[in-house]
Amino acid sequence: SAVISQKPSRDICQRGTSLTIQCQVDSQVTMMFWYRQQPGQSLTLIATANQGSEATYESGFVIDKFPISRPNLTFSTLTVSNMSPEDSSIYLCSVAEQGAGQPQHFGDGTRLSIL
Protein backbone atom coordinates (compact mmCIF):
# COMPACT_ATOMS: atom_id res chain seq x y z
CA SER A 1 0.00 0.00 0.00
CA ALA A 2 1.00 3.64 -0.43
CA VAL A 3 3.36 5.28 2.04
CA ILE A 4 1.90 8.54 3.31
CA SER A 5 3.97 11.26 4.95
CA GLN A 6 2.13 13.94 6.84
CA LYS A 7 3.80 17.07 8.22
CA PRO A 8 3.96 18.48 10.78
CA SER A 9 3.23 15.64 13.17
CA ARG A 10 2.17 18.09 15.84
CA ASP A 11 2.08 21.80 16.47
CA ILE A 12 0.99 24.30 19.07
CA CYS A 13 -0.38 27.50 17.58
CA GLN A 14 -1.67 30.83 18.73
CA ARG A 15 -5.28 31.82 18.36
CA GLY A 16 -5.96 33.67 15.10
CA THR A 17 -3.05 32.20 13.16
CA SER A 18 -3.16 29.68 10.31
CA LEU A 19 -1.33 26.39 9.80
CA THR A 20 -0.80 24.39 6.62
CA ILE A 21 -0.58 20.61 6.86
CA GLN A 22 1.10 18.68 4.08
CA CYS A 23 0.34 15.17 2.85
CA GLN A 24 2.81 13.48 0.51
CA VAL A 25 2.27 10.05 -1.03
CA ASP A 26 5.01 7.90 -2.54
CA SER A 27 2.86 6.94 -5.54
CA GLN A 28 0.10 8.49 -7.61
CA VAL A 29 -3.32 8.00 -6.07
CA THR A 30 -6.73 8.92 -7.35
CA MET A 31 -8.48 9.96 -4.17
CA MET A 32 -7.23 12.02 -1.26
CA PHE A 33 -9.29 12.93 1.77
CA TRP A 34 -8.90 15.10 4.86
CA TYR A 35 -10.42 14.11 8.18
CA ARG A 36 -10.65 15.61 11.64
CA GLN A 37 -10.59 13.44 14.75
CA GLN A 38 -11.12 14.79 18.24
CA PRO A 39 -9.28 12.73 20.89
CA GLY A 40 -11.29 9.64 21.70
CA GLN A 41 -13.80 10.36 18.96
CA SER A 42 -14.57 9.13 15.48
CA LEU A 43 -13.32 10.51 12.19
CA THR A 44 -15.22 13.31 10.48
CA LEU A 45 -14.63 13.91 6.79
CA ILE A 46 -13.71 17.52 6.07
CA ALA A 47 -13.35 17.32 2.31
CA THR A 48 -12.23 15.34 -0.69
CA ALA A 49 -9.19 16.88 -2.34
CA ASN A 50 -9.63 16.93 -6.12
CA GLN A 51 -6.62 17.14 -8.38
CA GLY A 52 -6.73 20.28 -10.48
CA SER A 53 -10.04 21.55 -9.16
CA GLU A 54 -11.69 22.82 -5.99
CA ALA A 55 -12.09 20.41 -3.12
CA THR A 56 -15.49 18.95 -2.29
CA TYR A 57 -16.44 19.98 1.25
CA GLU A 58 -18.74 18.19 3.64
CA SER A 59 -21.55 19.87 5.48
CA GLY A 60 -20.21 22.12 8.20
CA PHE A 61 -16.85 22.75 6.55
CA VAL A 62 -16.12 25.69 4.27
CA ILE A 63 -13.29 26.63 1.97
CA ASP A 64 -12.53 29.91 3.72
CA LYS A 65 -11.80 28.06 6.95
CA PHE A 66 -10.16 24.95 5.49
CA PRO A 67 -8.62 25.78 2.10
CA ILE A 68 -7.24 22.69 0.37
CA SER A 69 -4.83 22.36 -2.50
CA ARG A 70 -4.04 19.32 -4.62
CA PRO A 71 -1.64 20.29 -7.38
CA ASN A 72 -0.89 16.71 -8.47
CA LEU A 73 -1.69 13.05 -7.74
CA THR A 74 0.87 12.68 -4.93
CA PHE A 75 0.48 15.82 -2.83
CA SER A 76 -2.16 17.81 -0.96
CA THR A 77 -2.30 20.50 1.69
CA LEU A 78 -4.93 21.46 4.22
CA THR A 79 -4.81 24.89 5.84
CA VAL A 80 -6.60 25.55 9.10
CA SER A 81 -7.28 29.29 9.03
CA ASN A 82 -7.87 31.82 11.78
CA MET A 83 -7.56 29.12 14.41
CA SER A 84 -9.47 29.03 17.66
CA PRO A 85 -9.26 26.53 20.55
CA GLU A 86 -12.19 24.64 19.00
CA ASP A 87 -9.87 23.69 16.11
CA SER A 88 -7.65 21.70 18.45
CA SER A 89 -7.81 18.20 17.03
CA ILE A 90 -5.99 15.55 15.05
CA TYR A 91 -6.07 16.11 11.30
CA LEU A 92 -5.59 13.05 9.07
CA CYS A 93 -5.10 12.67 5.38
CA SER A 94 -6.02 9.45 3.65
CA VAL A 95 -5.66 8.10 0.13
CA ALA A 96 -7.52 5.55 -1.96
CA GLU A 97 -7.65 4.33 -5.51
CA GLN A 98 -10.67 5.15 -7.66
CA GLY A 99 -13.45 2.64 -7.52
CA ALA A 100 -16.12 1.60 -5.13
CA GLY A 101 -14.84 -0.23 -2.14
CA GLN A 102 -11.21 0.69 -2.30
CA PRO A 103 -9.67 0.79 1.20
CA GLN A 104 -8.36 4.06 2.55
CA HIS A 105 -4.81 4.36 3.85
CA PHE A 106 -4.07 7.00 6.43
CA GLY A 107 -1.14 9.19 7.30
CA ASP A 108 0.04 9.40 10.89
CA GLY A 109 -1.93 12.59 11.48
CA THR A 110 -1.17 16.09 12.71
CA ARG A 111 -1.96 16.78 16.34
CA LEU A 112 -2.89 20.44 16.57
CA SER A 113 -3.32 22.43 19.78
CA ILE A 114 -4.51 26.02 19.81
CA LEU A 115 -3.71 28.25 22.76
Next chain:
Amino acid sequence: GQQVMQIPQYQHVQEGEDFTTYCNSSTTLSNIQWYKQRPGGHPVFLIQLVKSGEVKKQKRLTFQFGEAKKNSSLHITATQTTDVGTYFCAGRGTGGGNKLTFGTGTQLKVEL
Protein backbone atom coordinates in the same frame (compact mmCIF):
# COMPACT_ATOMS: atom_id res chain seq x y z
CA GLY B 1 -27.35 12.68 6.49
CA GLN B 2 -26.09 9.16 6.95
CA GLN B 3 -25.25 8.16 10.50
CA VAL B 4 -23.34 5.10 11.63
CA MET B 5 -23.52 4.09 15.27
CA GLN B 6 -21.51 1.46 17.09
CA ILE B 7 -22.12 -0.27 20.38
CA PRO B 8 -20.69 -0.64 22.86
CA GLN B 9 -18.65 2.54 23.11
CA TYR B 10 -16.14 0.86 25.42
CA GLN B 11 -15.39 -2.75 26.31
CA HIS B 12 -12.99 -4.12 28.89
CA VAL B 13 -12.29 -7.84 28.68
CA GLN B 14 -9.94 -10.31 30.29
CA GLU B 15 -7.44 -11.82 27.92
CA GLY B 16 -8.96 -14.94 26.39
CA GLU B 17 -12.52 -13.64 26.49
CA ASP B 18 -14.49 -12.95 23.32
CA PHE B 19 -15.46 -9.49 22.09
CA THR B 20 -18.11 -8.20 19.72
CA THR B 21 -18.84 -4.74 18.37
CA TYR B 22 -22.01 -3.90 16.48
CA CYS B 23 -22.40 -1.32 13.75
CA ASN B 24 -25.73 0.16 12.61
CA SER B 25 -26.32 2.54 9.74
CA SER B 26 -29.32 4.84 9.35
CA THR B 27 -29.34 4.08 5.61
CA THR B 28 -28.62 1.12 3.34
CA LEU B 29 -24.97 0.70 2.51
CA SER B 30 -23.29 -0.43 -0.70
CA ASN B 31 -20.42 -1.85 1.32
CA ILE B 32 -18.83 -1.59 4.73
CA GLN B 33 -15.24 -1.51 5.81
CA TRP B 34 -13.63 -2.09 9.19
CA TYR B 35 -10.60 -0.28 10.56
CA LYS B 36 -8.50 -0.66 13.70
CA GLN B 37 -6.80 2.26 15.38
CA ARG B 38 -4.18 1.53 18.02
CA PRO B 39 -3.71 4.09 20.80
CA GLY B 40 -1.76 7.01 19.34
CA GLY B 41 -1.90 5.54 15.86
CA HIS B 42 -3.88 6.01 12.69
CA PRO B 43 -6.75 3.85 11.40
CA VAL B 44 -5.63 0.72 9.56
CA PHE B 45 -7.88 -1.06 7.08
CA LEU B 46 -8.94 -4.56 8.13
CA ILE B 47 -11.54 -5.79 5.68
CA GLN B 48 -14.43 -4.93 3.38
CA LEU B 49 -17.83 -6.58 3.11
CA VAL B 50 -19.98 -6.09 0.03
CA LYS B 51 -22.68 -8.74 -0.22
CA SER B 52 -25.81 -9.03 1.85
CA GLY B 53 -25.28 -11.60 4.61
CA GLU B 54 -21.57 -11.89 3.86
CA VAL B 55 -19.29 -13.41 6.49
CA LYS B 56 -15.50 -13.15 6.37
CA LYS B 57 -12.86 -14.41 8.75
CA GLN B 58 -9.34 -13.27 9.49
CA LYS B 59 -7.77 -15.64 12.01
CA ARG B 60 -9.60 -14.83 15.28
CA LEU B 61 -11.70 -12.05 13.72
CA THR B 62 -15.11 -12.71 12.15
CA PHE B 63 -16.93 -10.00 10.23
CA GLN B 64 -20.59 -10.07 9.21
CA PHE B 65 -22.71 -7.86 6.97
CA GLY B 66 -26.42 -7.84 7.66
CA GLU B 67 -29.05 -9.09 5.24
CA ALA B 68 -30.48 -5.61 4.84
CA LYS B 69 -26.99 -4.12 4.40
CA LYS B 70 -27.60 -1.67 7.23
CA ASN B 71 -25.68 -3.37 9.99
CA SER B 72 -22.47 -5.24 10.58
CA SER B 73 -20.54 -6.87 13.38
CA LEU B 74 -16.98 -7.74 14.30
CA HIS B 75 -16.34 -10.64 16.65
CA ILE B 76 -12.95 -11.42 18.13
CA THR B 77 -12.44 -14.87 19.63
CA ALA B 78 -10.09 -15.30 22.58
CA THR B 79 -8.82 -11.73 22.75
CA GLN B 80 -5.14 -10.97 23.17
CA THR B 81 -3.41 -7.84 24.40
CA THR B 82 -2.47 -7.08 20.79
CA ASP B 83 -6.18 -6.59 20.05
CA VAL B 84 -6.24 -3.39 22.12
CA GLY B 85 -7.45 -0.38 20.16
CA THR B 86 -10.53 1.27 18.73
CA TYR B 87 -12.48 -0.53 16.05
CA PHE B 88 -14.37 1.56 13.51
CA CYS B 89 -16.82 0.45 10.90
CA ALA B 90 -17.11 2.74 7.88
CA GLY B 91 -19.97 2.62 5.46
CA ARG B 92 -20.28 3.70 1.87
CA GLY B 93 -23.72 4.84 0.74
CA THR B 94 -25.57 3.55 -2.28
CA GLY B 95 -25.37 6.83 -4.15
CA GLY B 96 -21.95 6.15 -5.56
CA GLY B 97 -18.71 7.96 -4.85
CA ASN B 98 -15.89 7.06 -2.56
CA LYS B 99 -16.97 8.85 0.60
CA LEU B 100 -16.95 6.80 3.80
CA THR B 101 -18.98 7.56 6.90
CA PHE B 102 -17.13 6.30 9.95
CA GLY B 103 -18.96 4.76 12.86
CA THR B 104 -18.65 6.07 16.39
CA GLY B 105 -16.11 3.38 17.26
CA THR B 106 -15.69 0.79 20.01
CA GLN B 107 -12.67 1.06 22.25
CA LEU B 108 -11.38 -2.32 23.38
CA LYS B 109 -9.15 -2.80 26.38
CA VAL B 110 -7.74 -6.22 27.20
CA GLU B 111 -6.50 -7.00 30.69
CA LEU B 112 -4.19 -9.84 31.63
